Amino acid sequence: MTDISPVLSAVDDNINSSLERLFELVRVKSISTDPAYKAECGKAADWLVRDLTSLGFNASIRDTPGHPMVVAHHDGVTPDAPHVLFYGHYDVQPVDPIALWDNDPFDPAIEDIGEGRQVITGRGTSDDKGQLMTFVEACRAYKQVHGSLPLRITILFEGEEESGSPSLKPFLDANAGELKADYALVCDTSMWDRETPAIAAALRGLVGEEIVITAADRDLHSGLFGGAAANPIHILTHILAGLHDETGSVTLPGFYDGVEETPANIKASWDNLGRTAESFLGEVGLSIPAGEKGRSVLELTWARPTAEVNGIIGGYTGEGFKTVIAAKASAKVSFRLVGEQDPAAIRESFRSYVRSKIPADCTVDFHEHGGSPAIQLSYDSPALTKAKNALSDEWAKPAVVIGMGGSIPIVGDFQKMLGMDSLMIGFGLTDDRIHSPNEKYDLQSFHKGIRSWVRILAALGGK
Amino acid sequence: MTDISPVLSAVDDNINSSLERLFELVRVKSISTDPAYKAECGKAADWLVRDLTSLGFNASIRDTPGHPMVVAHHDGVTPDAPHVLFYGHYDVQPVDPIALWDNDPFDPAIEDIGEGRQVITGRGTSDDKGQLMTFVEACRAYKQVHGSLPLRITILFEGEEESGSPSLKPFLDANAGELKADYALVCDTSMWDRETPAIAAALRGLVGEEIVITAADRDLHSGLFGGAAANPIHILTHILAGLHDETGSVTLPGFYDGVEETPANIKASWDNLGRTAESFLGEVGLSIPAGEKGRSVLELTWARPTAEVNGIIGGYTGEGFKTVIAAKASAKVSFRLVGEQDPAAIRESFRSYVRSKIPADCTVDFHEHGGSPAIQLSYDSPALTKAKNALSDEWAKPAVVIGMGGSIPIVGDFQKMLGMDSLMIGFGLTDDRIHSPNEKYDLQSFHKGIRSWVRILAALGGK
Numbered sequence A, B: 001m002t003d004i005s006p007v008l009s010a011v012d013d014n015i016n017s018s019l020e021r022l023f024e025l026v027r028v029k030s031i032s033t034d035p036a037y038k039a040e041c042g043k044a045a046d047w048l049v050r051d052l053t054s055l056g057f058n059a060s061i062r063d064t065p066g067h068p069m070v071v072a073h074h075d076g077v078t079p080d081a082p083h084v085l086f087y088g089h090y091d092v093q094p095v096d097p098i099a100l101w102d103n104d105p106f107d108p109a110i111e112d113i114g115e116g117r118q119v120i121t122g123r124g125t126s127d128d129k130g131q132l133m134t135f136v137e138a139c140r141a142y143k144q145v146h147g148s149l150p151l152r153i154t155i156l157f158e159g160e161e162e163s164g165s166p167s168l169k170p171f172l173d174a175n176a177g178e179l180k181a182d183y184a185l186v187c188d189t190s191m192w193d194r195e196t197p198a199i200a201a202a203l204r205g206l207v208g209e210e211i212v213i214t215a216a217d218r219d220l221h222s223g224l225f226g227g228a229a230a231n232p233i234h235i236l237t238h239i240l241a242g243l244h245d246e247t248g249s250v251t252l253p254g255f256y257d258g259v260e261e262t263p264a265n266i267k268a269s270w271d272n273l274g275r276t277a278e279s280f281l282g283e284v285g286l287s288i289p290a291g292e293k294g295r296s297v298l299e300l301t302w303a304r305p306t307a308e309v310n311g312i313i314g315g316y317t318g319e320g321f322k323t324v325i326a327a328k329a330s331a332k333v334s335f336r337l338v339g340e341q342d343p344a345a346i347r348e349s350f351r352s353y354v355r356s357k358i359p360a361d362c363t364v365d366f367h368e369h370g371g372s373p374a375i376q377l378s379y380d381s382p383a384l385t386k387a388k389n390a391l392s393d394e395w396a397k398p399a400v401v402i403g404m405g406g407s408i409p410i411v412g413d414f415q416k417m418l419g420m421d422s423l424m425i426g427f428g429l430t431d432d433r434i435h436s437p438n439e440k441y442d443l444q445s446f447h448k449g450i451r452s453w454v455r456i457l458a459a460l461g462g463k
Helices: A005-013 A013-029 A035-054 A129-146 A166-176 A231-239 A264-271 A277-282 A297-302 A343-356 A380-393 A407-418 A443-461 B005-013 B016-028 B036-056 B129-146 B169-175 B231-240 B264-271 B278-283 B297-302 B343-356 B383-394 B410-417 B443-461
Strands: A058-062 A069-074 A081-091 A109-114 A117-121 A152-158 A183-186 A199-203 A205-214 A308-315 A328-337 A363-372 A400-402 A421-426 A441-442 B058-062 B067-072 B081-088 B109-112 B116-121 B154-156 B185-187 B198-203 B205-213 B306-315 B330-338 B361-373 B401-405 B424-425 B439-440
Touching: A005 A443, A013 A035, A013 A117, A013 A129, A013 A443, A035 A058, A081 A129, A081 A380, A081 A407, A117 A443, A129 A152, A129 A443, A166 A343, A166 A407, A166 B361, A183 A407, A183 B361, A183 B439, A199 A264, A199 A380, A205 A231, A231 A328, A231 B231, A231 B306, A264 A297, A264 A400, A264 B278, A277 B330, A297 A400, A297 A443, A308 B231, A328 A343, A328 A363, A343 B058, A363 B343, A380 A421, A380 A443, A380 B154, A407 A421, B005 B016, B005 B129, B005 B443, B016 B036, B016 B116, B016 B129, B036 B058, B081 B129, B081 B410, B116 B443, B129 B154, B129 B443, B169 B410, B185 B410, B198 B383, B205 B231, B205 B343, B231 B306, B231 B330, B264 B297, B264 B401, B278 B297, B297 B401, B330 B343, B330 B361, B343 B361, B383 B424, B383 B443, B410 B424, B439 B443
Parallel strands: A081 A152, A081 A183, A183 A421, A199 A400, B081 B154, B081 B185, B185 B424, B198 B401
Antiparallel strands: A058 A069, A069 A152, A109 A117, A117 A441, A199 A421, A205 A328, A205 A363, A308 A328, A308 B306, B058 B067, B067 B154, B109 B116, B116 B439, B198 B424, B205 B330, B205 B361, B306 B330
C-alpha cells in the first residue's frame, strides 16, 4: 500500500486553500428547484469541471433536459486498480426564509461555536458541496504527493438532487457503460456522532399507496342516514387498524417474506452505541417505542419493516362540527422495506387485504406512489471492511456500520441500473441544519473528512 | 265537538285569498342570516302581528338582540279548553346562487308541474312561511264560521331559525310563564309521501365530540422514526375502529342504557311503508344497510342510536405523497341518541374509552360539540291519537307516526325549558327543495294543510 503519511500531511498543510476552493463553490447560488438560478447551476458545474481538470481528471459537462451532470475520469496507478464511482451533488436547497439566516447563505465564513468547534457556514456547506469536496481535496493531495491515484476513479456530480433528480435515471441508462464501476462511493450521509464515523450498509425501501374509499354518491346527513348508510371513514379506520396486531407486527399475508434477522454482532454493535428509546424518542417528546415489541429503536428504524399511515382525510375537518356522513375517505400509507422484501408483492398483498374489507356497495381506488426495494449490503464485504478500518484509523472512535431508516434513491439506482453496490460514507452531523436556515459543516468534518478519504482510497487500492 | 264541515267549506271558498296572504308574506325578503335584510325580517314580523291581530289574537312584536319574535294569544271557546303553543318561523334561507332559480324567489307564483300537481314557488313557501300560514288560515276559517277557537292558542313565530336561533333560549327562559302550554304544535316537518300525513314522535338526540391526539412534538420523517415513534393516526384508527363490534353495535360501556325496543305495532306500521334498504339507500348509490344487523333502515335511522365519525384528518393530505409521521391526528365523532340515553354519560363513556387507548407518552384533547337527549313521545298519547285520526280523515291514506333521524332543537327546548311535549305535524314534501334554489310548496300541501289543522284543532278541543 502507498505510504499515506505525506498525503495526510499535505492535506493538513493545504487546508486553507482547500477551504478557499470550497468557499468559491458555496458562493455559487446553485438552487436547482428555482428556474431563476439555472445559470448558477451551470456555473457550479463549470467550476467543478475546471477544478477536476486541473487535477488531471478528464472532466466534462454533460447536458441533460435539466441541469448538467459533471462526469470525470482518472486512471488508477496500475491498469488493474479497482474502479470506483464517486457520487455527490452540487445543487442546493432554497434559502428562504432568508430572514432566519444569521449570515448571508452564499457568503461562507468560519465561525467559532464554542466547545472547541469551528464551523463553515452557508447553504450547501454540508449538503453536499462540503462533502463532495472532501473527496476532491483528497484526490488533490494524493496527486500532489504521488502524482497518481491508487484507484481508477469516475466522478459523477449531479445538479438536481434537491429537485427530484428527474434527469438521473435516463442519464445512468444512456451512460451505463461509462459509469459502471466495481462499486460506488456516495458522500451524502452523516457520522454517528462527532467522534464516530459511520458507513451505512442497509437502507430501507419504500412502497407508497393511497387508497380512496367511496360509499354513497354524495355526502349524507348523519341524522337522516346515520345507522343505515355505509360510512367510508369507518371502513377506512377498520382497514388501517387491522394493519398491525397487538405485538406491533404487520398483519398482511407474506409481509415478512424476505426479512432476515440482523446478525447478532451487528445488533450488539448497535446496542453499544447507547441510543436508548428514551434518548432517541426523547428528542421529539416521546419515550415509548411503538411498533414491534422487544426490539431496540435502532433495530426498529434500521432493520425492520413498517406500515405507517402518513395521511388520512375524510368528512368535515373545518372549525366546529358538521353532522355529515362523507361520500369518500382516503389515506396515504407507506411501507418501509428491508432485506429482500418485494415491493410489488407487498403492494399486491395490501391491495388484496383492502379489497377484502370493502362492502359490496362501496368501492376503493388505489393510487401508486412509488416503490423501491431495500438496499442491504453485506455487513462484512472486503471493501466495507477496508473502509471501516481506514475510518477507524482517522477518528477518535471506531467506525460503526449502521442502517438507515430512509431510502437514498441514488443507491438503489446504482444497484438496479448499473449492478453495483455503494459504500455510503459521509461526515455530516445531525446538527448541520441541512435544508434549513444557518446550514453549517464542521471544520473538523471537512478536514478529517479529506483525511478519511485519503485513507480509504489507499485502503481500497491496496491488494 | 264543533261541526267542522262549514269550516272546511270556508277554507275551500277562501283558498285564493289565503294564497294571496301567503304571497304577501313570501314577498318579504326575511333572510335572517344576512344583516342586509334586517329590516325585512322586522317587516315580516310586523305583517304577522297585523294579520294575527285582525283575527282577534292579542299579538305583539317582542324585541330580542337579534330579529324579533312574534307572540300572540287567543282564548279558547271555554275557559277550560286545552292550551296549545304553536311554533313556526318567518325567516328564510339565503337565495344564492340566484342564477339557479327559474323564477324570482321573492315573487311567488302558482306553477303546474304535471301529474296534476300545482305548486307555489318561492323562497320560504315550504320552509316555513307556507307551513305556518296553514295554521293561521285554519284559525281564520274557524273564527269566520264560529266566531271562536276550540282551543286556547299561543303562537310563537321566530325570526332566527335559519341562523342558529341565538335569541330563542333566552326568550323562552324570560317568558316561560307566558309561553308554557299543555303541549306544543310544531309545523316545520314533512309528510311521509304525497298521500300519507305524518306525525313525528321520536327525534334522535346528539352528542358531538372532537378528539385531537398528539404524539411527538413535531412532524417526523417516517424513514428516520417509522417503526419506533408513535403514530397518532394509528392510535386514532384503533380507537375509531373499536367503536363498533362485528354486529354493528356500539361497544362503549353503558351505551345502550335507556334504549328501549320500539313497540311491535309501530315497527309493523313502519314495515308497511315499504321503505326497503334498496329503495332508501338506492337513492344515494348504496344498497346494503350498515350499522346494527337485523333491523330495518327505518328502525336504524329513527329508533336506534349510532356512533358515526363525521370527519377525520391527520398527516399529509395534499397531492402526491409525503413520508411523514404526523404529530397530531383528529376526528369529529357524533352519537345519535334515542329513548332515555344520557348525553353526559355517553360523552364520559366515550372519553374514558379513548383515554384507555392513549399510550402514556401521547395525549388527547377533547372538544365538546353539543349534546342533547332524544325526544321520545308516547306513541299513543291522547293528543297524538286525536291528531292522527284527524289527519287520517283528511288525507288519502292514514297518518303514520314516525321517527326522525335528526334533531329539531326547538322540540328539545320546549321539553327542557317549558316542560311540554310537541306534536310535529307538517305538510312539506321531500322534493320541496328547502334551502335550495326553486323552493316550492305543493298547493295541495297548503290547501289540505289548512283543512288538516281545522280538523286537528277541533279534535284537540273535543272532550
